[in-house]
Amino acid sequence: xxxxxxxxxxxxxxxxxxxxxxxxxxxxxxxxxxxxxxxxxxxxxxxxxxxxxxxxxxxxxxxxxxxxxxxxxxxxxxxxxxxxxxxxxxxxxxxxxxxxxxxxxxxxxxxxxxxxxxxxxxxxxxxxxxxxxx
Ligand code: DAT
Ligand code: MG
Numbered sequence: 001x002x003x004x005x006x007x008x009x010x011x012x013x014x015x016x017x018x019x020x021x022x023x024x025x026x027x028x029x030x031x032x033x034x035x036x037x038x039x040x041x042x043x044x045x046x047x048x049x050x051x052x053x054x055x056x057x058x059x060x061x062x063x064x065x066x067x068x069x070x071x072x073x074x075x076x077x078x079x080x081x082x083x084x085x086x087x088x089x090x091x092x093x094x095x096x097x098x099x100x101x102x103x104x105x106x107x108x109x110x111x112x113x114x115x116x117x118x119x120x121x122x123x124x125x126x127x128x129x130x131x132x133x134x
Contacts, residue, residue: 001079001080002077002078002079002081003077003078003079003080003081003082003121003124004034004075004076004077004081004124004125004128005075005076005077005081005082005084005085005117005118005124006073006074006075006076006116006117006118006123006124006127006128006131007026007073007074007075007076007085007115007116007117007118008071008072008073008074008115008116008131009022009071009072009074009114009115010065010066010071010112010113010114010115010116011065011066011068011069011070011071012112012114013072013106013114013115014038014069014070014071014072015069016106018106018114019038019072021106022102022114022115023036023074025088025102026076026085026088029078029084029088030078030079031076031077031078031081031084031085032076032077032078033074033075033076034075034076034077035074035075035132036072036073036074036075037072037073037074037131037132038070038071038072039070039071039073040067040069040070040071041066041067041071042067043063043067045130045131046063046066046067047063048130049066049127049130049131050062050063050066058111061111062111065111065112073131073132075128075132081124082117082118082119082120082121082124085117085118086117086118086119087101088101088102089101089102089103089115089117090102090103090104091103092110092113093110093113094106094107094108094109094110094113094114095108095109095110102114102115103115
């Protein structure tokens with residue numbers, strides 16, 4: 001059963017030149033890159049993307065960070081893409097992410113954790129609509 005996940009390399013990942021390395025990990029896993037765009041995100045779109053975190057104390061910092069530079073947005077497709085992408089990315093906090101995961105190998109700080117991946121099929125559909133259907 002093929003599925004689609006929305007994945008976004010955040011400004012720190014783009015700035016550090018990790019796009020190729022990260023895309024390569026998804027491809028080696030057997031997932032396919034079906035769309036991609038290097039772009040900056042307007043504040044309003046960032047606020048919609050993260051609206052479930054609006055009440056959190058770090059919300060303003062999060063929106064400021066995600067809009068601080070270019071992001072690399074992708075649609076990744078394949079079997080159980082949402083779950084497989086999340087397992088390659090690793091836990092939210094890079095300090096708790098095991099080596100071998102993207103956050104475990106490249107991140108230090110939860111506020112700059114390199115990459116976003118949809119956490120459910122419903123959110124993947126919502127996020128793909130938000131970022132790729134203009
Ligand atoms: P994930 O990105 O693993 O799905 P999430 O949806 O709970 O995690 O949070 C979205 C982003 O918010 C996360 O990638 C980084 C930021 N974030 C989460 N918890 C944080 C915290 N305690 N302090 C600062 N930023 C945080
Ligand atoms: Mg999330």
